[in-house]
Amino acid sequence: MSMFFLFLLLLSLSPSVSLASSSISSGNEAATKQPNNPFTHKASLIRYWDTHISNHLPKPTFLFSKASTLNPVESAKLTKLAADNSLSSHFTSFCSLANLYCSFEASSGEQLATSRSKDSNFVGYANKNFANYGTSKLGGADSFKNYSGDLNSPHDSFTKYSKASHSHSEHFTSYAHDANVANDTFTNYAASAVSGSGDFSSYHDRVNVPNLRFASYDSSSNNHKLSFTSYSDDTNAGSETFTSYGKNGNANPNEFNSYAGNANIVGSGFTGYGESGKGANDSFKGYGLSGNNPHNNFKSYGAGGKSGTDSFSSYRNGANVGDDSFQSYARNGNSGKVTFSNYGKSFNLGNDSFKEYGAGSTGRRSIGFKSYTLGRSFKEYAKTGVTFAEYTNFTTVATVTEEKSGSSSGSSVNRWVEPGKFFREYMLKQGNVMVMPDLKDKMPERSFLPRTILSKLPFSTSRMSELKELFHATDNSATERVIVDALTECERAQSPGETKCCVGSVEDMIDFSVSVLGHNVVVRTTENVSGSKNKVMIGKVSGINGGRVTESVSCHQSLYPYLLYYCHSVPKVRVYEADIIDVESREKINHGVAICHLDTSSWSPEHGAFVALGSGPGKTEVCHWIFENDMTWTIAD
DSSP states (O other): OOHHHHHHHHHHHSOOOOOOOOOTTTTOOGGGSOOSOTTSHHHHHHHHHHHHOOSOOOOOHHHHTTSOOOOHHHHHHHHHHHHTTOGGGGHHHHHHHTTOOOOOSOOOOEEEOOOOSSOEEEESOOSEEEESTTTTOBSOEEEEESTTTTOSSOEEEEESTTTTOBSOEEEEEEESTTOSEEEEEEESTTTTOBSOEEEEEEETTTOSEEEEEEESTTTTOBSOEEEEESOSTTOBSOEEEEESTTTTOBSOEEEEESTTTTOBSOEEEEESTTTTOBSOEEEEESTTTTOBSOEEEEESTTTTOBSOEEEEESTTTTOBSOEEEEESTTTTOBSOEEEEESOOOOSBOOEEEEESTTTTOBSSOEEEEESOBSOEEEESOOSSSEEEESOBOOSOOOOOOOEETTEEOSGGGGOOOOTTSSBOGGGOOTTOEEEOOOOOOOSOOOOOOOHHHHTTSOOSGGGHHHHHHHTTOOTTOHHHHHHHHHHHHHHSOOOTTOEEEEESSHHHHHHHHHHHHOSSEEEEOOSOOTTTTSEEEEEEEEEGGGGOOEEEEEEEEEOSSSOEEEEEEEEEEEEEEEEEEETTTOOEEEEEEEEEESOOTTSOTTOHHHHHHTOOTTTSOEEEEOOTTOEEEEEOO
């Protein structure tokens, strides 16, 4: 009998005790009580804590409750499979036993295959499939309000919705906001529709990983107006694709206003958009405004169109770098007009390429670039009918933010920042009333992996093919984007004064915190989510380490199949604990942990804190609460 199977036999004869979950507020010690079986991960973790943390303060039950719940036999088997690179063949069991979240793709959802004659008001709906809904409907309107809001992974599909309708309107308001991974598909939406309109307002705002697909949307329609207002604003690292959007349409006005504003690394693909359309009128205003590294690909956009008008105004302004590609844009068009006004004034220079732009077009065409910055490549574009006015040599373009009467100037003033998300240090005073932001953790529930398994798994963009095989991620899937986004953040260069590390086990988090702060450390988090989105009163306040300037390690969750934290050292901070009191009953409802950053000189002028507080980098301290399931480590008092 091999030593490995003998070890499994010995483990199977010992009682297995899983790591008990412990709520922060209850003070339950089950998660840190020594188990009977010394082979469990719980027992190993307690021993690890005792040998690496020098003080004898109570162990953090909220952290230990996130440790792996695998019993010794399961852990040994999965460790062996990981060592043999065979976990992929046991993907379902691996995800289930280790308490991972591996279902980032859209599921089938509930089918609503009806053609209704009445107007419909969808409030509070979630995860539905609409097939042939509203086909040939005459007049009226459908409204989707607060649809799929605050869900972890909404997945909705609209197939042949409002097809061949006449003068019918659809309104998508507050659709799928504050989601984690959003999968929505609009296929043959409003195809052959006449007149009417579709309005997308506050669509997919503040989504972590949007995955939105518009295929053959509004094709062959006639004067069907579509507007995208505040679409995908404040999202993080996702993609939106528009394929054959508005193809063969006639006189369709489409407006993209404040599209993907303040988003982080969002890619948009427009393929065959407006192809062979007549009299199209598309405007991109405030598209990608103040975003971080947006990527947009316009391929065969408006190709073969006739008398179309496209305008790009304040496109990608205030963004940080970025990359746009215009390939065969308006190729073989007839009498078209395209204007680029105040385009691409980024904080740091991005890259744009124009290939076969307007090539082969005929008739009276006009392509104008006004106040357009450098960093662009033009290849095989139309040699006549193209004007470049005020093509400026910007290397960096800064938006000045000044402190005036508690408000900021510049383009950032129009950004929405959740009330209470950032505040000043003087507000942490007993008796003060302030707004508490939403403290709720919207990430999917997952567990850390045991280090024995974690150490054998790839974790690098250079090994992306192995990760895709392990987690069954296909090309351009939501799962692939989740993995790439997490790895990109973990691999990015450190900010000035920052030390960072991504950890997937409790042991790794302990090691990193100890390496920065020493062995005499303590970890804290806000007790619960009570008071979220409401006005609360600050009760007793105590400063950690006597309220002195200190150093801390803050750990924030990242979206990944297993529990992953982005931990980084934050120098020059003060950390506070404060009782949170209900304004009406005057009873204690929470115990919050807040951190105040005293040095903000390296922060971006567009940071949401300065939008909320009306200041700029290095001009003021910025405080925020530690949200549910995030934490901060400091030297013990």
